[in-house]
Amino acid sequence: MSLNETFKKLAGKEVFNDIIGQEKTKKQLLSALIVSRHCIIVGPPGIGKTTLAKNVAELLPDINVNDCNFNCSPDNPICPECRLGKIIKTKKIKGMDRFVRIQGSPDLTVEDLLGDIDPIKALKFGPLSIEAFTPGKIFKANNGVLFFDEINRAPEKLQNALLQILEERKATIGSYDIEFPADFVLIGSMNPEDFAGTEKLSEVFLDRFDIVYMEYPETLEIEKQIVKKRSTIIKEIKFSENLLNFIIEFVRRIREGKDIERAPSVRVSIGIYERAQSNSLISGRKEVHMQDIDEAIVSVLNHRIRLKPSVKYLITNEEFIKKQLKEFVEYKESGGEFP
Numbered sequence: 001m002s003l004n005e006t007f008k009k010l011a012g013k014e015v016f017n018d019i020i021g022q023e024k025t026k027k028q029l030l031s032a033l034i035v036s037r038h039c040i041i042v043g044p045p046g047i048g049k050t051t052l053a054k055n056v057a058e059l060l061p062d063i064n065v066n067d068c069n070f071n072c073s074p075d076n077p078i079c080p081e082c083r084l085g086k087i088i089k090t091k092k093i094k095g096m097d098r099f100v101r102i103q104g105s106p107d108l109t110v111e112d113l114l115g116d117i118d119p120i121k122a123l124k125f126g127p128l129s130i131e132a133f134t135p136g137k138i139f140k141a142n143n144g145v146l147f148f149d150e151i152n153r154a155p156e157k158l159q160n161a162l163l164q165i166l167e168e169r170k171a172t173i174g175s176y177d178i179e180f181p182a183d184f185v186l187i188g189s190m191n192p193e194d195f196a197g198t199e200k201l202s203e204v205f206l207d208r209f210d211i212v213y214m215e216y217p218e219t220l221e222i223e224k225q226i227v228k229k230r231s232t233i234i235k236e237i238k239f240s241e242n243l244l245n246f247i248i249e250f251v252r253r254i255r256e257g258k259d260i261e262r263a264p265s266v267r268v269s270i271g272i273y274e275r276a277q278s279n280s281l282i283s284g285r286k287e288v289h290m291q292d293i294d295e296a297i298v299s300v301l302n303h304r305i306r307l308k309p310s311v312k313y314l315i316t317n318e319e320f321i322k323k324q325l326k327e328f329v330e331y332k333e334s335g336g337e338f339p
Helices: 003-006 023-034 049-058 110-114 119-125 156-169 222-232 241-255 268-281 290-304 317-333
Strands: 039-042 065-068 090-095 099-103 114-119 132-136 144-149 170-173 176-181 182-191 208-215 260-262
Touching: 003 023, 023 039, 023 049, 023 208, 039 049, 049 099, 049 144, 049 182, 049 268, 090 176, 110 114, 110 156, 114 119, 222 241, 222 268, 241 268, 241 290, 241 317
Parallel strands: 039 182, 039 208, 099 144, 144 182
Antiparallel strands: 065 090, 114 132, 170 176
């Protein structure tokens, strides 16, 4: 069964259950997968882009493949060894076994992605022999998902190497062509372009993708569910709902503030929640107090926000956080409710 046929069967069903909320994003992604479209998920760090991509692989059924590096179908082999009948063993693999991750970085090479000539095999079979080729990660994603994390950190040379593969399913390696009739879907993730170390993706490259946007958790209640689900829980320490609400309300207030250029992600909510428990444990208490939260906030939040130029030259991040916390405590004590 092809990948798009697998996703067609999921139409109308509740999918991507590891992601809480984000219903519009889930629908857009499934819509693209049903018609075999490659996608890039765009959104700030810490909102679940990688988790969403892994969910796609988890939806894939178990399949029987040849015991090779290409996940070849026994009925339609694509790699040299299988075509020559050298691979006779088969194995059953799960969807997550066909989830291949590439981490975007400036030093990533075309050979990392496509593969290269193995010098030992080249001596044995000849430098231009197909048997001398060692497959890269893109070949290993056959019948599965190739997840390119932070795709906009990949150098332009790598973008150009992907163009032919995405359009023609064919890769040029060294002095010969390798046909690539593989069935795979490429899901990229991308932070906004203003993040340090990102490369501008060419219009020609982006034209091969559909863009799916992912935002911060829609409501306080959704963010609270995410924090509880994703956090490390210290069972000996009690954490009251009031204090948990306080943490998330404070983070969301900072996130939506007029002085913030780069907002804190859900990782901040999770981090404060976990660190407050640790602080309580170190202090010999069995329940989190406001002091434990206060001691954690600067360490977790300070480097995860960026103030607007109109503010950052007048006050440091630490001073800004402490001022906001003081004002928020006073606001809550006066009976204020977060909208």
